[in-house]
Amino acid sequence: MTKQNLIIFQHPILYEILKELEQDFNFNLIEANEEEYIKKKTQNFDYYLIITTKKIPDFDKQLIFDFFPTKIIKLIEKINICFLRYNFSKQSQININNYIIDLNSREILRNNKKLKLTEKEVNTIIYLSKSETPVNVNELEKKVWHYLSDLETHTVATHIYRLRKKIFKIFKDDNFIISEKNGYQIK
16 A cells, blocks of 8 residues: 655644654655645655645645644544545546546546436446447446346447437537447447
């Protein structure tokens, strides 16, 4: 697992307290006194959290430390909760081509536009995106819809047709899910 980075901004006393306990943490501890230094440092980090006494503009991963006095165990608990939230949020997003699929909200996003999806639509898109070859309707029925192979149904084909229409309506993209003679594919 990638180690998380905790940046203490303009709070030397807190930095010194946490530095004494650093070996017991699952994060790197960094002291910062200037916003430019934070900008440079965070460009290379996937996982970071800034502890500050007041909000710093242009940074989203911040814990505003304005709850004085506090027990150190409560502060560490808040830090861990923040890291868990950020990690959960990051893991819930899947990039497919130039789209982002948010698994938590079941939305597909691109260029500040978003479209709400059903669970089956999300599962279909993810399954198609993982396949390097076109996926036929029978395979989708088994793997995504969990239908038996001897059923005669047009549900999946109709569902994909409607999904393609929804995507075209919002994103004007009729090439996201491609229909080929062997099945459907996302390239």
